Amino acid sequence: xxxxxxxxxxxxxxxxxxxxxxxxxxxxxxxxxxxxxxxxxxxxxxxxxxxxxxxxxxxxxxxxxxxxxxxxxxxxxxxxxxxxxxxxxxxxxxxxxxxxxxxxxxxxxxxxxxxxxxxxxxxxxxxxxxxxxxxxxxxxxxxxxxxxxxxxxxxxxxxxxxxxxxxxxxxxxxxxxxxxxxxxxxxxxxxxxxxxxxxxxxxxx
Amino acid sequence: xxxxxxxxxxxxxxxxxxxxxxxxxxxxxxxxxxxxxxxxxxxxxxxxxxxxxxxxxxxxxxxxxxxxxxxxxxxxxxxxxxxxxxxxxxxxxxxxxxxxxxxxxx
Numbered sequence: 001x002x003x004x005x006x007x008x009x010x011x012x013x014x015x016x017x018x019x020x021x022x023x024x025x026x027x028x029x030x031x032x033x034x035x036x037x038x039x040x041x042x043x044x045x046x047x048x049x050x051x052x053x054x055x056x057x058x059x060x061x062x063x064x065x066x067x068x069x070x071x072x073x074x075x076x077x078x079x080x081x082x083x084x085x086x087x088x089x090x091x092x093x094x095x096x097x098x099x100x101x102x103x104x105x106x107x108x109x110x111x112x113x114x115x116x117x118x119x120x121x122x123x124x125x126x127x128x129x130x131x132x133x134x135x136x137x138x139x140x141x142x143x144x145x146x147x148x149x150x151x152x153x154x155x156x157x158x159x160x161x162x163x164x165x166x167x168x169x170x171x172x173x174x175x176x177x178x179x180x181x182x183x184x185x186x187x188x189x190x191x192x193x194x195x196x197x198x199x200x201x202x203x204x205x
Numbered sequence: 206x207x208x209x210x211x212x213x214x215x216x217x218x219x220x221x222x223x224x225x226x227x228x229x230x231x232x233x234x235x236x237x238x239x240x241x242x243x244x245x246x247x248x249x250x251x252x253x254x255x256x257x258x259x260x261x262x263x264x265x266x267x268x269x270x271x272x273x274x275x276x277x278x279x280x281x282x283x284x285x286x287x288x289x290x291x292x293x294x295x296x297x298x299x300x301x302x303x304x305x306x307x308x309x310x311x
Contacts, residue, residue, distance in 0.1 A: 012212035022221045029225055032244055033232030045244050052251055059210050061258050064273050071277045076284045083288045087295050163267045175278045182282035186289035
């Protein structure tokens with residue numbers, strides 16, 4: 001088994017992309033917890049999420065990569081940055097880059113190269129997914145359903161969707177109830193009580 | 206179990222997930238800003254997602270990726286409730302430093 005591993009370390013594009021994205025993940029995750037300004041930590045966390053989406057793309061989990069970008073780098077980061085904007089009174093340090101054009105150019109080159117490599121990771125993940133197991137075979141897979149025969153799915157996204165709605169339908173419905181309760185709880189926690197509005201109008205925020 | 210996922214040994218990916226988990230735990234322990242503690246919890250959840258996807262690929266079974274979808278939904282609910290709590294605490298205490306939250310100390 002070891003010789004197979006050492007053989008595959010050479011000249012494999014997905015392995016080189018894994019090294020790149022792993023390095024990005026470690027550096028930006030360390031930057032999240034060691035930066036003094038919370039806004040810089042949030043931006044570093046966005047890069048961590050995008051690099052994780054790249055690793056999911058290398059491994060062929062395209063649905064998870066898409067959900068990583070949509071849910072984590074989109075929704076949750078918008079929530080965190082919005083709360084930081086509500087709470088933090090510090091000045092934004094990112095506007096300093098306008099005074100240093102070389103630093104701005106280097107940052108832009110890094111960002112564009114990063115997203116180019118993310119794109120190439122998402123495209124090389126598909127032809128390298130050569131495992132012929134459940135959900136990853138290039139041929140169709142049939143889910144047996146009692147009474148109505150079988151349903152045929154093909155590809156990663158369709159397989160994850162079929163597994164969600166056929167094997168895990170009860171946890172899916174419970175997740176929907178949990179999200180409803182969480183949103184209601186967040187609204188109740190974050191709203192001001194009506195009797196306190198007159199007392200705290202001039203002191204809070 | 207397949208030891209190599211698309212040309213990457215799974216021990217490397219699991220090592221990366223362990224490093225990410227350790228960084229998240231370190232952030233929870235050493236930081237005092239409550240929003241950064243939330244970001245560290247997100248790092249921990251992401252390392253767990255990476256382990257789920259890795260074993261889903263190594264075992265060639267799709268259930269791991271389905272569970273990652275559920276973990277993301279749980280993380281979204283946790284972020285919504287947690288950040289609402291942060292806003293409520295900030296409105297009450299005028300601070301996001303967890304050292305100043307001593308209301309429940311005996």
